[in-house]
Amino acid sequence: MTDRSTAPDSPPTDTWTLANAKARLSEVVDRAQTGPQIITRHGRPNAVVVSADEWARKTARKGTLAEFLLASPLRGADLELERVQDEPRDEMP
Template sequence: MTDRITAPRTLPADDIWTLASAKARLSEVIDRAQAGPQVITRHGKPNAVVVSADEWARKTARNGTLAEFLLGSPLRGANLELERVQDAPRDEMP
């Protein structure tokens, strides 16, 4: 394709689309997103990424709660000594 730009190091050139090209060939962008991320550029810079719904669900799935994450921290029980800054309170906003 002549309207594609140079690909970032991590993606093949076929996975980079200009905004105009992506708009004109949206079905193809979506079909190709099933195999891997498709980058859409605006003014020559990456602006958006289209991924499959399965990939999005996998990337955004929660792996436990915040409490579980903090309890599993390797720093738990490290007896860190932290000092709190005792600054004056901020002025109230009008």
């Protein structure tokens, strides 16, 4: 079956061998709704199956690049940057 491990602030996690996960894919997907499912290959973690909601939450954009740069602690710092003045590259035929 699977090993169930829990950390204090995380949902339960199941660990599956690759062969077991292949044979019971539907169950792996069902259990991913309540917590990440780790799939091992040769005894080492190889992949994680999570719910679509969890994936969307983890990969959601948290602002724009401009907002990130404006929030930088280096904003307003007096940095002196030098630009390298290289020759242009030769054109490819």
